[in-house]
Amino acid sequence: MASRLLLVAFVSLFLSGCSNTLNPFCGSARPAPAIGSLSPSSVTFSEVQQGTVLTVNGSEFLPSSQVLINGKALSPSASSGQQLKVMLTTGVISGPGSVNVSVRTPSGNSSDLGCTSGGSSSVLVLTVK
Numbered sequence: 001m002a003s004r005l006l007l008v009a010f011v012s013l014f015l016s017g018c019s020n021t022l023n024p025f026c027g028s029a030r031p032a033p034a035i036g037s038l039s040p041s042s043v044t045f046s047e048v049q050q051g052t053v054l055t056v057n058g059s060e061f062l063p064s065s066q067v068l069i070n071g072k073a074l075s076p077s078a079s080s081g082q083q084l085k086v087m088l089t090t091g092v093i094s095g096p097g098s099v100n101v102s103v104r105t106p107s108g109n110s111s112d113l114g115c116t117s118g119g120s121s122s123v124l125v126l127t128v129k
Contacts, residue, residue: 041062043128056101062081063079066105
């Protein structure tokens with residue numbers, strides 16, 4: 001009986017919001033993406049009208065990561081752990097101005113185990129002239 005209580009206390013401790021490094025069940029948790037730069041950092045609206053590729057540079061990108069353009073989720077056409085590429089068109093950007101760009105990685109199912117998983121990057125601004 002005492003060993004069962006100890007096991008319940010152990011599992012409760014690790015599944016009650018402790019950090020991923022302490023929770024042995026968090027090994028498959030997805031990291032939050034970090035965005036570092038955009039290439040190019042500015043485009044003309046005529047380039048957007050023709051369709052132009054935006055490269056998002058950063059880290060902790062996964063195949064499930066999406067690029068958010070003013071909140072609209074786009075699946076990258078090419079990706080690696082440090083780069084995501086998306087096509088900018090008038091379906092995504094309707095005119096000149098400042099465009100917010102971020103990356104979101106879905107959490108998967110590890111949050112069910114008390115693990116932090118996935119998340120959103122900070123926002124960088126793309127200038128459309």
